[in-house]
Amino acid sequence: xxxxxxxxxxxxxxxxxxxxxxxxxxxxxxxxxxxxxxxxxxxxxxxxxxxxxxxxxxxxxxxxxxxxxxxxxxxxxxxxxxxxxxxxxxxxxxxxxxxxxxxxxxxxxxxxxxxxxxxxxxxxxxxxxxxxxxxxxxxxxxxxxxxxxxxxxxxxxxxxxxxxxxxxxxxxxxxxxxxxxxxxxxxxxxxxxxxxxxxxxxxxxxxxxxxxxxxxxxxxxxxxxxxxxxxxxxxxxxxxxxxxxxxxxxxxxxxxxxxxxx
Amino acid sequence: xxxxxxxxxxxxxxxxxxxxxxxxxxxxxxxxxxxxxxxxxxxxxxxxxxxxxxxxxxxxxxxxxxxxxxxxxxxxxxxxxxxxxxxxxxxxxxxxxxxxxxxxxxxxxxxxxxxxxxxxxxxxxxxxxxxxxxxxxxxxxxxxxxxxxxxxxxxxxxxxxxxxxxxxxxxxxxxxxxxxxxxxxxxxxxxxxxxxxxxxxxxxxxxxxxxxxxxxxxxxxxxxxxxxxxxxxxxxxxxxxxxxxxxxxxxxxxxxxxxxxxxxxxxxxxxxxxxxxxxxxxxxxxxxxxxxxxxxxxxxxxxxxxxxxxxxx
Amino acid sequence: xxxxxxxxxxxxxxxxxxxxxxxxxxxxxxxxxxxxxxxxxxxxxxxxxxxxxxxxxxxxxxxxxxxxxxxxxxxxxxxxxxxxxxxxxxxxxxxxxxxxxxxxxxxxxxxxxxxxxxxxxxxxxxxxxxxxxxxxxxxxxxxxxxxxxxxxxxxxxxxxxxxxxxxxxxxxxxxxxxxxxxxxxxxxxxxxxxxxxxxxxxxxxxxxxxxxxxxxxxxxxxxxxxxxxxxxxxxxxxxxxxxxxxxxxxxxxxxxxxxxxxxxxxxxxxxxxxxxxxxxxxxxxxxxxxxxxxxxxxxxxxxxxxxx
Numbered sequence: 111x112x113x114x115x116x117x118x119x120x121x122x123x124x125x126x127x128x129x130x131x132x133x134x135x136x137x138x139x140x141x142x143x144x145x146x147x148x149x150x151x152x153x154x155x156x157x158x159x160x161x162x163x164x165x166x167x168x169x170x171x172x173x174x175x176x177x178x179x180x181x182x183x184x185x186x187x188x189x190x191x192x193x194x195x196x197x198x199x200x201x202x203x204x205x206x207x208x209x210x211x212x213x214x215x216x217x218x219x220x221x222x223x224x225x226x227x228x229x230x231x232x233x234x235x236x237x238x239x240x241x242x243x244x245x246x247x248x249x250x251x252x253x254x255x256x257x258x259x260x261x262x263x264x265x266x267x268x269x270x271x272x273x274x275x276x277x278x279x280x281x282x283x284x285x286x287x288x289x290x291x292x293x294x295x296x297x298x299x300x301x302x303x304x305x306x307x308x309x310x311x312x313x314x315x316x317x318x319x320x321x322x323x324x325x326x327x328x329x330x331x332x333x334x335x336x337x338x339x340x341x342x343x344x345x346x347x348x349x350x351x352x353x354x355x356x357x358x359x360x361x362x363x364x365x366x367x368x369x370x371x372x
Numbered sequence: 373x374x375x376x377x378x379x380x381x382x383x384x385x386x387x388x389x390x391x392x393x394x395x396x397x398x399x400x401x402x403x404x405x406x407x408x409x410x411x412x413x414x415x416x417x418x419x420x421x422x423x424x425x426x427x428x429x430x431x432x433x434x435x436x437x438x439x440x441x442x443x444x445x446x447x448x449x450x451x452x453x454x455x456x457x458x459x460x461x462x463x464x465x466x467x468x469x470x471x472x473x474x475x476x477x478x479x480x481x482x483x484x485x486x487x488x489x490x491x492x493x494x495x496x497x498x499x500x501x502x503x504x505x506x507x508x509x510x511x512x513x514x515x516x517x518x519x520x521x522x523x524x525x526x527x528x529x530x531x532x533x534x535x536x537x538x539x540x541x542x543x544x545x546x547x548x549x550x551x552x553x554x555x556x557x558x559x560x561x562x563x564x565x566x567x568x569x570x571x572x573x574x575x576x577x578x579x580x581x582x583x584x585x586x587x588x589x590x591x592x593x594x595x596x597x598x599x600x601x602x603x604x605x606x607x608x609x610x611x612x613x614x615x616x617x618x619x620x621x622x623x624x625x626x627x628x629x630x631x632x633x634x635x636x637x638x639x640x641x642x643x644x645x646x647x648x649x650x651x652x653x654x655x656x657x658x659x660x661x662x663x664x665x666x667x668x669x670x671x672x673x674x675x676x677x678x679x680x681x682x683x684x685x
Numbered sequence: 686x687x688x689x690x691x692x693x694x695x696x697x698x699x700x701x702x703x704x705x706x707x708x709x710x711x712x713x714x715x716x717x718x719x720x721x722x723x724x725x726x727x728x729x730x731x732x733x734x735x736x737x738x739x740x741x742x743x744x745x746x747x748x749x750x751x752x753x754x755x756x757x758x759x760x761x762x763x764x765x766x767x768x769x770x771x772x773x774x775x776x777x778x779x780x781x782x783x784x785x786x787x788x789x790x791x792x793x794x795x796x797x798x799x800x801x802x803x804x805x806x807x808x809x810x811x812x813x814x815x816x817x818x819x820x821x822x823x824x825x826x827x828x829x830x831x832x833x834x835x836x837x838x839x840x841x842x843x844x845x846x847x848x849x850x851x852x853x854x855x856x857x858x859x860x861x862x863x864x865x866x867x868x869x870x871x872x873x874x875x876x877x878x879x880x881x882x883x884x885x886x887x888x889x890x891x892x893x894x895x896x897x898x899x900x901x902x903x904x905x906x907x908x909x910x911x912x913x914x915x916x917x918x919x920x921x922x923x924x925x926x927x928x929x930x931x932x933x934x935x936x937x938x939x940x941x942x943x944x945x946x947x948x949x950x951x952x953x954x955x956x957x958x959x960x961x962x963x964x965x966x967x968x969x970x971x972x973x974x975x976x977x978x979x980x981x982x983x984x985x986x987x988x989x990x991x992x993x
Contacts, residue, residue, distance in 0.1 A: 121479045125465070132467035195463050200524055203429045203457035203534075204480045205449035209691055298748050300714065301755045319707050326713045331727045343716055350709040353702045360699035367691055370432040447688050 118206050119214040126218025127225075130184060135222065138176050139229050145172055150237035161241035166252060166334040169234035174259045174330070176230065177223055178290055181263045184222070185270025186282035188215040189362070193371055202371075209363045216271055216359055223263045231256050248336035254344060255333040261351035262327045266290060268358030269322065275362040275369070293324035322354055373443055375532050375563040376405035380437035381427050383587075397423040399588045400437055405565055405580075407531075410558050412578035412595075413567040414670060420587040421567035422460055425536050429457055442532060453482055456525030460536040462517055466510035470496060470520055473509060474527055481528035495523040500549055514541040522550065526557070533557060535566035539573055551577060575599065575666040583673040590673040598669045604639045605662040608646075610654045618648035636662060725749075725773045731780035738781065746782030753778055753788070754894070757795055761802075768804035771796060775813055783820035786827070787892050789813060793830035794886070794895050797838040802898075802971065807838040826889065828852025829862060833882055836869055846870040861885050880906050904949040905972035911954065912962045912976035915946060919960035929960045948976075 130136075149168050153161045189212070192198040201211065231253075238249060269289055273282035292299070299321055303314035326347055329339050380400040387395045398420045405411045415421050426432045428439060430446050444451035464473050474492035483491055496505055499519040504512070512520065518541045525533055538554070539547045554564055554577055568574055574581055575595060583590040610633055615626050622641040627634050637645050642659070649656055728734050738745045753774035760768055775792045779785060795803040796810035814831045821827060832848035835841040846869035853862035861881055868878050883906065887899035918941050922930050925939070933956065936942040946954050952965040957978065964976040971983065 117482075118480055121476060125468075125476055129465065129467055196459060196461075197463060197465055199426075199429070199431060199459040200457060200462065200464070200477065200521070201480065202431060203452060203455065204477065204528075205452040205482060206480050207449065207691070209695065295748060297714065297717070298751060300710070302751060305751075305755070319710060323710055323713065326717055331724055335727060340716065343713075346709055346713050346716060350706060350713060353705045353709060357699055357702040357706060360695045360702065363695045364692060364699065367688060367695070368433070371426070372432065445687075 115207065115210050118210045119217065122206070122211055122214025123216075123218035123221060126188070126215050127222050130219070130222040135180060135184065136226060136229075138180065139226065139233075142172060142176055142230050143233055146233040146237045150240045154241050162238065163334050165234070165237045165241055166255075167330060169230075169237060170252070170255050170259065170330040170333070173227060173230045173234065173256065174262065174328075177227060177259065177263045178266050180226065181219060181223055181267040182270050182283055182286045182290070184219055185267045186274045186279045186286065188219060188271050189274040189366060190277075190279050190282070198371060208367050212271065212275070212359060212362050212366055216267060216355075216362075219267050219271075220264055223267065224260060227256060227260055227263070246336075248333075248338070251329075251333045251337070251339055254339045255329050257344070258327045258329055258347060261347055262324055264351050264355045265293075265322050265324070265327075265358070268355040268362075272358040272362045272365075275366045289322060290324065293322040294328065295325065296321050296323040297325040323350060327351070373407060374404050374440075375407045375409075375442060376403070376411075376428070376565060377440045377443075378403040378424075378428075378437075379439060381424070381434050381439050382436045383423055383427060383432065384435045396587045398427070401584075401589055403582055403589065403592065405563065407563050408558070408561055409579040410554060410564045410577050411566070412574035412581040413565065413584065414569065414571070414574055414581050415567075415584040416569055416674070419584045421584060422536055423587070424584070425457075425459075425534055425567060428534065453528070454530050455532045455534065456528070456530040458521045458525040458533075458535045458538055461514075461540065462521030462524075464509050464517065464520060464524075467508065469506050469508050470501065470512075470523075471505040473520070474524060477524050478527055483528050491527055491529075495527050498526070498553065499523045500546075515543060515546050518542055519546070519549075522553065530562070532563045533565065535564065537568055538566055539568065539570055547573070571667050571670055581666070583670055585674050591669070593669070595666060599664050599666060605636055606639055606642050606659060607634065607636050607662050608642075608649075608659050609634050609657040610649055611657055612654050614652060614654060616648040616652040616654070618651075619645065622648075632657065723770065725770060725777055728773070728777060731777045734777060735781050742781040746778050746785055749774060749778040749781060750785060750788055753791070757791075758894070764801040766800045768795075768800070768806075771804045772806055772809040772813070776816075779813065779817060779820075783817070786817070786821065786824060789817035789827055790830055790890060790895060791892060793834050794898055797834050798898075807834055810834050811839075823855055825852040825855040825858035825862065828855070829859065829865075829885065832862075832865060832869065833886070836865075837879060837882060842869050859885060859889065876906065876910075901970075902972050905970055905974070907949045908964060908970055908973045909975045911946060911948065912964075912973075915954060915962040916960060918942065919956070919962070923960060930956065932956060 146165075146169060150165060153164045192201070198211075202208065234252065234256075235245075235249075238252070239245065266286065270282060270286045273285045277285065296318065299318040300315070303311060303318040306314050326343070329343075333339065378401050380402055381398060382400045383396075383398040385395045385397055387393050401424065413421050413424065423432070427434050428441065428446065430452075439446055441451050442454055468476065471489070471492050474495065475488045478488040478491055479485075493502075493505065496502055499522050501516060501519050501523065504516070509517070509520065518538070522535070522538065525535070535554075538550050542550060551573065554566070557564055578595050580592065580594050581598075582592045611631055613628055613631065613633065615628070615633055615635070619626060619635060619637075622637050622645055624635045624637045624641070624645065635645070639661075646656070646659070734745070735742050753771060756770055756774060757768065760771075772792075775788050775796070778788045782788075792813040793810050796813065797803060797805075797807040799805045811831065811834055814827055814834065817824070817827045818831065828848050828851050832845045832852065835845035835848060846866050849862050849866035849869055852858055853866055865878065865881060868881075880903065883899045883902040887896060887903060890896050890899065918936060919929050922936060922939060922941060930936045930939070933942060933945040933954075937944070948954060948964050948970065950969055952969070954976070955963045955965060957963045962976055963978050964970055964973065967973065967977050967981055968983070970976075
């Protein structure tokens with residue numbers, strides 16, 4: 111009776127995914143489809159020579175924002191909702207470790223977001239085909255930008271989960287959104303930190319490195335201009351996102367392992 | 373082997389704005405539950421019953437003390453595979469159907485894939501919900517949810533069951549079903565530990581009971597012992613409103629309720645009392661020995677000062 | 686696995702990931718040293734950026750202003766030959782927050798100077814400051830900056846005089862502006878004018894880079910003065926004695942000098958052949974035109990300028 115942890119993590123992930131689907135989270139795709147087709151038709155009509163640019167910029171920005179909103183709003187409820195509704199009681203009285211629950215919840219939401227992004231990507235490429243009539247080689251970089259956007263969701267989900275493990279949903283949402291905004295300027299923050307002196311420098315540097323770094327994950331603008339993304343950047347961004355997400359999950363596990371479920 | 377061995381389990385919450393005021397949810401509790409018995413955990417609302425169950429389930433962590441279940445530590449997954457838990461007013465993922473929920477839980481409890489569906493149907497039939505397996509739980513009534521809660525607790529055929537207020541939210545028929553089910557579990561050799569504040573349920577079901585109040589254990593005992601003591605008195609009930617004058621001499625305690633009279637006399641005077649009724653041509657309804665009730669025991673444990681006065685002789 | 690073990694594993698993993706994330710960030714920062722900055726090249730118009738900042742343009746301006754200063758600082762340390770992003774960064778900054786006076790001042794000082802001390806783009810600097818004047822017509826400092834560029838960098842004395850004169854008519858204007866207007870109009874007194882301009886900049890600026898730059902210029906003017914005076918002494922000494930003095934003590938014993946002269950940073954001047962006077966370490970004194978040994982090549986990376 112010693113089954114591998116994954117035999118419990120995956121069912122939990124799958125159930126999280128099922129919950130998202132049944133709670134009609136994927137309905138956001140309808141809004142996205144309306145937005146993309148509207149934009150494609152509109153820029154196709156006015157035709158000012160930057161149709162592709164507009165479609166890629168708008169499409170990828172929408173993919174990113176839709177996904178971040180979903181990952182925060184579901185992420186903050188991943189743990190706290192199960193505590194509030196007491197669905198956790200019958201789960202944790204089974205041979206399920208608390209960390210398995212946390213990891214399963216995380217994987218479930220990330221899986222949901224990957225699927226969601228997949229459908230959105232089809233929308234973006236569809237709109238691209240509509241305005242440009244054919245694909246060009248640099249359009250492949252759009253895939254890299256989408257991949258980076260998914261990495262961004264991985265980090266945001268980890269953060270939401272972390273906050274959800276100790277704070278109320280409202281506060282969690284506030285924290286996660288603030289970090290999302292601040293993280294977009296993470297490189298500037300590290301720059302500010304380098305300009306300070308003394309003890310401030312230590313604190314500022316520490317804070318700047320702790321903030322999630324979303325700036326390197328945003329390559330929408332260069333990709334819209336058909337610029338390539340270096341393999342090194344893909345490698346290090348992947349490493350960073352996985353490391354950061356692991357960090358947030360470890361934090362969530364450490365907190366949640368100790369938590370009294372009143 | 374003991375099914376449950378509670379060794380000084382204690383839980384103190386810090387309340388107040390600064391978290392400086394200690395609130396004793398559970399004072400150090402020592403309690404053993406034998407294998408194969410139905411054990412009732414009695415106490416008013418807020419006495420610490422749910423806290424004890426949450427401590428045993430590893431949902432909250434003790435301030436001090438420990439406990440062993442089936443001889444294993446509280447955070448041992450092997451132990452968790454052999455127990456079932458019904459929380460108070462259970463709530464489940466309402467986007468799932470009853471069968472989906474049970475199959476999911478069976479998977480988490482390590483039930484083999486090919487058996488899950490059969491197990492789910494089996495326990496749903498057992499708790500009296502055979503026709504709603506495909507219905508989403510959001511459409512379930514409170515009583516149905518309670519039954520689903522019992523179903524998920526017995527789903528993986530555990531050795532030991534923890535039920536927190538298993539009768540709450542059920543109609544009289546439902547309560548009888550649950551009582552029957554618990555009897556059946558006992559026959560199957562399982563141990564049942566359940567909390568309740570409904571004494572007749574406990575009296576009907578339990579081998580032993582513990583009374584808890586204000587987080588403190590007030591007493592433990594076998595139900596048979598507590599209720600067997602015949603106190604040398606009998607209760608006589610007859611129809612009509614007339615109390616024969618002879619009863620006065622017998623030192624009887626008489627009450628008239630509606631069309632019946634209820635009198636309690638000592639055993640020695642039983643024949644004299646029956647003669648008096650016969651002479652007055654009154655119709656006897658019942659004659660029975662007066663036994664100690666669990667209620668009397670419960671009240672005496674909760675309010676030691678008041679108890680003696682309130683319990684009828 | 687027990688709970689304490691899980692805590693151990695999660696805790697160690699957390700620390701490990703923290704360290705790894707710092708290393709990865711270092712590598713990412715190296716990979717993208719200017720990626721964030723270069724995005725300004727894709728900003729179709731600063732006005733568009735202002736619109737999409739949803740009213741938080743002040744904060745965004747501060748961020749762009751910091752980016753501009755950092756961009757200039759890091760490029761300057763490397764002794765860069767081009768500063769192609771400085772102008773767009775400053776333009777975005779001032780479009781987002783037209784009242785950010787220090788940005789115009791920064792532009793007038795560092796967009797104009799020739800590489801490696803600046804971007805060598807005086808026309809962009811003029812455009813930037815003119816934009817600043819349109820947004821802040823009552824800031825004498827901007828007129829001063831404009832006149833400064835016209836006078837020192839573009840040698841356009843008419844426009845310089847005009848800018849100084851317009852600035853001098855504003856309330857609270859620095860009194861020097863009137864004098865500058867007059868001097869610029871006469872197209873004369875270059876050395877005196879330059880000293881006055883740099884002194885004003887030094888005294889009125891709040892930005893430490895600008896202040897250090899002004900101080901370096903003032904030191905250079907001082908050195909140029911000193912060298913001119915000392916070389917004149919040598920010439921007089923030769924007229925008297927028939928040869929140049931071999932040391933300052935010779936000049937001293939002839940009663941022409943008191944003590945051995947030192948440059949503004951405290952290093953002694955040196956007597957060279959043919960009656961020339963040189964500074965000990967020309968690398969410390971950028972912008973000097975005199976006192977340099979023959980064939981001196983300025984260092985590729987300018988030293989960090991000390992603030993007086």
